[in-house]
Amino acid sequence: MQVYLYGANVTSWKNDHGEELLFVSSKAVFKPPKAIRGGIPICFPQVGGLGNFEQHGFARTRVWTIDQNPPPLQESNSYRAFVDLILRPSEGDFKFWPHSYEFRLRVALTPGGDIILISRIRNTNRDGKPFTFTYAFHTEVRVEGLETMDYLDNLKGKERFTEQADALTFESEVDKTYVSTPNKIAIIDHEKKRTYVVWKEGMPDAVVWNPWDKKAKAIADFGDDEYKHMLCVEPAAIEDPIPLKPGEEWTGRMHLSAVPSSYCSGQLDPKRVLYGTNCCIYLIAVWQRVSTVSSIT
Numbered sequence: 001m002q003v004y005l006y007g008a009n010v011t012s013w014k015n016d017h018g019e020e021l022l023f024v025s026s027k028a029v030f031k032p033p034k035a036i037r038g039g040i041p042i043c044f045p046q047v048g049g050l051g052n053f054e055q056h057g058f059a060r061t062r063v064w065t066i067d068q069n070p071p072p073l074q075e076s077n078s079y080r081a082f083v084d085l086i087l088r089p090s091e092g093d094f095k096f097w098p099h100s101y102e103f104r105l106r107v108a109l110t111p112g113g114d115i116i117l118i119s120r121i122r123n124t125n126r127d128g129k130p131f132t133f134t135y136a137f138h139t140e141v142r143v144e145g146l147e148t149m150d151y152l153d154n155l156k157g158k159e160r161f162t163e164q165a166d167a168l169t170f171e172s173e174v175d176k177t178y179v180s181t182p183n184k185i186a187i188i189d190h191e192k193k194r195t196y197v198v199w200k201e202g203m204p205d206a207v208v209w210n211p212w213d214k215k216a217k218a219i220a221d222f223g224d225d226e227y228k229h230m231l232c233v234e235p236a237a238i239e240d241p242i243p244l245k246p247g248e249e250w251t252g253r254m255h256l257s258a259v260p261s262s263y264c265s266g267q268l269d270p271k272r273v274l275y276g277t278n279c280c281i282y283l284i285a286v287w288q289r290v291s292t293v294s295s296i297t
């Protein structure tokens with residue numbers, strides 16, 4: 001596993017066979033002002049382009065520091081390998097967002113090779129002011145299981161629709177925010193016969209994005225054909241921004257696991273997939289090479 005201090009982005013995660021499990025564009029730029037195109041970018045304090053911030057907020061374009069002395073977390077028995085990072089506002093940031101906060105991120109690797117990301121965001125304002133924020137995650141695919149979910153179509157002015165198709169397949173650009181989704185999502189990569197399981201906590205929504213061919217060509221740090229190898233599925237908190245009063249802390253958690261799958265279309269038993277693994281999650285934006293996503297209630 002590799003974690004950049006720039007953006008606190010997990011840019012590499014390999015399985016026992018040395019296969020890379022995360023997507024990073026061949027054109028990714030690993031320095032400001034661009035966020036790293038791929039890995040697990042963190043979208044905070046804003047997801048998307050609305051509001052006063054740069055697209056997806058500033059956390060993904062700041063240099064984080066190692067947190068030498070983080071407050072204890074209740075649950076560190078399931079792993080021993082981890083790093084704690086922290087982001088605090090710089091002087092310049094107050095221009096964009098006049099709030100004090102501490103954003104702690106723990107990136108952990110379990111003995112079985114799963115990733116756990118835990119975000120803790122605390123309002124440290126001394127002037128008594130509350131703030132709100134939105135937050136997200138990314139991943140790639142054909143999606144099944146989100147078919148009855150409501151979503152806001154970001155390509156149609158965030159109009160609300162209910163998913164009708166019996167499976168989501170990708171034949172054109174997609175940019176949808178599914179709202180109030182289940183906390184467990186399985187992503188099946190047919191080609192690699194691999195299932196990714198995401199268990200999210202604290203993020204009720206999920207964005208599904210693939211730029212497809214035309215937009216891919218228009219994105220400078222994205223290869224023209226890379227849209228065929230990625231899908232972005234982002235556990236997120238978007239519809240209802242998270243409110244934090246001074247002294248309050250929000251925690252988001254994501255557990256990401258990759259298991260071999262022998263999935264054939266229509267035969268997915270998500271419960272079996274899920275219970276066969278020990279996952280649970282929080283957080284942001286994951287990009288992976290996959291071909292099916294299943295969301296499980």
Ligand SMILES: O=P(O)(O)OC[C@H]1O[C@@H](O)[C@H](O)[C@@H](O)[C@@H]1O
Nearest residue numbers: 048055056154175176207209234
């Ligand atoms: O190019 P960016 O800023 O990393 O954003 C990539 C995509 O991220 C998704 O979360 C958004 O829903 C899309 O609208 C956006 O295009």
